[in-house]
Amino acid sequence: MQTQKQLLIAGLVALTVAAAQAAGDAQKIVVDGSTTVGPIAKAFAEYYMKAHPDVNITVSESGSGNGAKGIINGSIDVGTMSRAMKTEELDAAKGKKRNPVQHIVAFDGIAAVVHPSNPVKNLSKDQLRDIYTGEINNWKKVGGPDLKIVVISRDTNSGTYETFQEKVTKSERVTDRAEYVGSNGAVRQRVQSTPGAIGYVGLAFTEGVKALTINEIEATTDNVISKKYPISRGLFMYTDGAPAAGTALADYVGLYKTADGKKLVGDQGYVPVQ
Amino acid sequence: MMNSAKSSLMLSRSANRNQRLARWFGEGFLLVVTSLSMLAVLFILIFIARDALPFFSWTHFKEFFVSTAWYPTQNPPSFGALSILFGSLLVTLGAALVAIPLGLTAAVCLSDVLPFRVRQTVKPVVEMLAAIPSVAYGFFALIVFAPALQEHGGPMLAWAFWLVVTPFLALTLLVLADLAAARFAENRQNLVRGLVFALLGAMAAWGLWKTGRRLHGLEISSGTNALNAAIILGIMALPTMVSVAEDALQAIGRDLRMASYALGATRAETLVRVVIPAAASGILAAAILAIMRAIGETMVVWMASGNAARIPEPWYNLLEPVRTLTATIAGDMGEADQSAGSAHYHVLFAMALVLLLFSLACNIVSERMIARTRRRLR
16 A cells, blocks of 8 residues: 555656656747648648657647738747738848748649539639629629529638639629638538539539639649649748758758648648649 | 533624624625626626727727628728628527417417327427537538528428418418308308308418419529528527427416306417416517527528628518628637737627627516516416
């Protein structure tokens, strides 16, 4: 009894010491920024921490703007962004003697999708814009059947919405008839079950629906990489200065160049860098 | 020995003080615990108001309640919430139209028509509807109900219309025919009753057929619309309505019913003229609780209503998508930049404040109603 208790105490002490040591030794990488790049950063973090249990990576998603802010203030190690840093942000960083270095970790392409029974195959980017701003509200105006267009959009929270707005609707207002749903999967589900619907999803979500060609260019990974496909953008990670080779930070950010990293990017529905 | 016994019986001054202190402490503790929930409500109100008020400068105030342009992320943004307020009201109204008549009928049936044994099993089953998580309802609305509305919307509406309206019309016709017949002499009553019934019946049938045909021909382009959300919300509010209304009907007691029967009233007369009026305030309270259940629901409306921020044309068109306050708050909260204290962040709190004030008002009214029933029954 006595020995058992002693053993237990000894064990507890040893555990505490070990934990304290681990905490002391553990390297911390703090990641914050875009909700679009977040899944990639998280997948990378999980993958990297499995191989290196002594490294602790925390990933937050509070928006691309906060990713830039964090790098400027030096409060984070990696800023994830679904757009490049603006000149003002670069200037602010320089003012604080920081040197933001850009890493393109993936590309993000957005496909316009319609119901499989819809005969329309192609839309120009302008037609797509007019559909989303409400100027075109019937499929017959773009060579389809006499059917009301049900416009489906992602919620304004999503990076996909941001990209779509940036590349297609620009500063124009999306029609107030547009229906909003909360995920790529929900867009696909609604389009799949609604004959007159049009929606937009990440390239990985076109199964079961019909992806349109935009300006006669197919929404494929190759066309995204070659930048022929018009609705796509780069996804970035920013660090303060290029991370020194061999450090955990360099390994983590550099994951996108490895085969496993590319697979992780693909799994998240994005296009890996070639 | 005797001395100690005596002292243990007698309360010394200090013991007295200690006991008083303990009592104060105990009572105070209980008071704190009970007021915690009240304080929670108070604090929620204060904090929501605190974050909502920065939004309400005069221009914003006017825009919020007058404009229908909801573009919070556009540059420049506009925060017209009229269409969203309207969407909330429309969906809630639709849900009330589903839940209140259906719930009241079910409550009357449970309390006065069905035998006791059946009631004992049916009521828990109805109440089980309340235990289904709302996301399950939302999933059903999105995956099953919305596509069904798109494919067979017209026929579904027509059949629902016929099913609901036909028995109601038939009942009304019978009563009308009886009333008309009562004005004539005994030997001609049957003839008059038959004539009136046939005439009005033909008219009603024609109306039913015409309206049904029109509904049958409707094309619903998008199944996630106000109707979808209203029906699902109505079903979700049903257990509240049934349960509370049934309790109110039960609370009337046997005496009133027996007195009514003793005066020669039929069961229908007893129900319509005695039981329901006596329980009216309880039934109203049930209706208000059901409405609150509907207006506060988030997940289902987010999934089922389509979330398009516009007032349908015409305004009562339930077949167009609408956006509600709750869905907007849930959908936009993530992106509204907290640290910057942006207008978009504060406008969501303004919406929460509107919702909160509305349900507080409803709550107070229903409390009053329930209290009134109790007083009257005493």
